[in-house]
Amino acid sequence: MSNICLFGASGHGKVVKDVATSTNIVVEAFVDDYPKSEFLHEIPVVTSAEMATYAGNKFLISIGNNKIRKVISQKLKTDFTTLIHKTAIISPSATIEEGTVVMNGTNINADATIGKHVIINTAAVIEHDCNIGDFAHISPNATITGNVSIGEGSHIGAGAIVIPNIKIGKWATIGAGAVIIKDIPDYAVVVGNPGIIKKYNKE
Numbered sequence: 749m750s751n752i753c754l755f756g757a758s759g760h761g762k763v764v765k766d767v768a769t770s771t772n773i774v775v776e777a778f779v780d781d782y783p784k785s786e787f788l789h790e791i792p793v794v795t796s797a798e799m800a801t802y803a804g805n806k807f808l809i810s811i812g813n814n815k816i817r818k819v820i821s822q823k824l825k826t827d828f829t830t831l832i833h834k835t836a837i838i839s840p841s842a843t844i845e846e847g848t849v850v851m852n853g854t855n856i857n858a859d860a861t862i863g864k865h866v867i868i869n870t871a872a873v874i875e876h877d878c879n880i881g882d883f884a885h886i887s888p889n890a891t892i893t894g895n896v897s898i899g900e901g902s903h904i905g906a907g908a909i910v911i912p913n914i915k916i917g918k919w920a921t922i923g924a925g926a927v928i929i930k931d932i933p934d935y936a937v938v939v940g941n942p943g944i945i946k947k948y949n950k951e
Contacts, residue, residue: 755779756811757793764810770834
């Protein structure tokens with residue numbers, strides 16, 4: 749794999765850089781149109797106008813906000829790569845699409861499908877036959893049990909548990925530690941054990 753550039757010089761960018769480093773991939777630059785400094789972890793931070801300098805590299809969007817990640821992916825005319833930490837355990841039958849980052853200690857099991865520009869965060873578990881939609885974020889230590897479907901842009905909070913055969917709609921938010929025992933509609937915000945809908949996000 750060629751060296752890469754990361755779009756987003758933030759705390760999330762630091763973690764994504766460490767994922768790349770774990771597999772001996774060199775991050776040549778961070779791209780950020782509102783940089784806080786000229787370097788992040790001794791790596792240069794450049795603006796999108798300077799991306800042509802790194803045209804030979806692939807890119808990954810290292811921004812945690814799901815909606816912003818989608819907007820940027822639609823604006824950038826470039827090749828995206830996928831990053832998987834060396835400690836992640838990935839089934840040979842799992843599918844992981846472009847732009848996705850899989851962090852340390854995660855497990856992605858048989859016939860799971862992970863969409864584009866997804867974040868599978870530290871020590872998350874994605875069980876067999878799950879389908880994780882584009883731009884979703886599965887937070888640290890979340891457990892997605894078998895045959896669960898999670899829609900585009902949804903965010904599953906740290907330590908949340910989703911029992912088997914559940915469908916979570918698009919752009920939903922599942923709070924940290926929530927336990928999901930029934931289907932969740934689009935845009936719902938859910939907290940608690942068992943999970944209860946508290947409100948709905950705007951589309």
